[in-house]
Amino acid sequence: SGTAPKVEIQETSSLAIGSEKTLPFYELMSPVPQSGQLMPKLEYKKGPPGKYIESISLLVQADSRAPRERIVYHGRRSRSDLIGLWLFPEHPSREALYLETALRLSQGQEIALSAFSTFLLRPFLLQEAASWLAGVNKVQIMEQAGAPAFLFEANDGQRSKSTALFIRRNSFYRVDYIADRGFDLLEPEQLFRKTFLIEKRSDALQFLAQHLSKVQLKEQGTEELSFQKIAWPILLLAAELSVDPASLDAYFHFAGISALLYRSGAMDASDTETLDVLRNNVLASEAYAKDVSGESPKTAAIGRLARLLTRNFEQ
Secondary structure (H helix, E strand, O other): OOOOOOOEEEEEOOOOOOOOOEEEEOOEEEEOOOOOEEEEEEOOOOOOOOOOOOEEEEEEEOOOOOOOEEEEEEOOEEOOOOOOHHHOOOOOOHHHHHHHHHHHHHOOOOOOOOHHHHHHHHHHHHHHHHHHHOOOOEEEEEEEOOEEEEEEEEEOOOOEEEEEEEEEOOEEEEEEEEEOOOOOOOOHHHHHHOOEEOOOHHHHHHHHHHHHHHOOOOOOOHHHOOHHHHHHHHHHHHHHHHHOOOOHHHHHHHHHHHHHHHOOHHHOOOOHHHHHHHHHHHHHHHHHHHHHHOOOHHHHHHHHHHHHHHHHHHO
16 A cells, blocks of 8 residues: 555764774674673574575573563665666665655655656655555654665554664665563664664674684683673674675584583573573574585584584483
8 A cells, every 4th residue: 555654754863883882784883782681693594695694683681581672683685676766866875865755755745856756656655655654653864874764663552663774775774673562771763873884895894803803712611601701702703694694614603602601500590582592593503504515514513512402302
């Protein structure tokens, strides 16, 4: 249907990143939440791992008993279905301008399109707006590197969900912020305003390589491991998988840390869902590693870890 609900549209500006840590998930550089336990969740979906992993989640909790909030980073989605895009001026960010025009038109705001183009495109623009505005109360539009970026905010009283959208040419990058009982630790608006698209994938890889080279996970008894000690390295590895999904090393270390944490004393008080996530991280790493290189000794090593963690279930 081409009828969009009434929403509030606000303009906002980007914010400088302060002392907080930032990571590039896919090609979006954004701050990592400052408080709470952070746990990346890798889910396996068969496909060409040379391209990208479809999505990577980050679970955020104040402690093991608190409700979970989630950030879901989605891999780049290319779109060539924006009808009448050629009626927009040739511009590197005209796909983003198309969406901004659609949203503003749907709310009866002024748009920078000729009367003739508006007449031709109205049904398609309204349809595009409607597809983004279902259940949404408010949209924030922020200029980032000369292109509009969007934050769609939805709240049905109980569940809160915000979706950030960054667009470069025909590539759409999306992040969902979700809280089943309202946001407590996550501040979607702050995170959105401090997020930006990196110029090149190679910049993201270089950033991650620099930080990973500084991480030394010393051999230690698993009793001493904790979320705090392991949060940064495991997040770095999750981000690396989003940028370089054919990296066997990253799967190997990501599975290794997940398995170590699973078997550590730090997990004794954890709920079953946290343990499930860690175990599934190992299983998903093995499945992706087999796609990348089934014959590799590292793939076999991840497989041994996976068997070790699932043995209890098979007895």
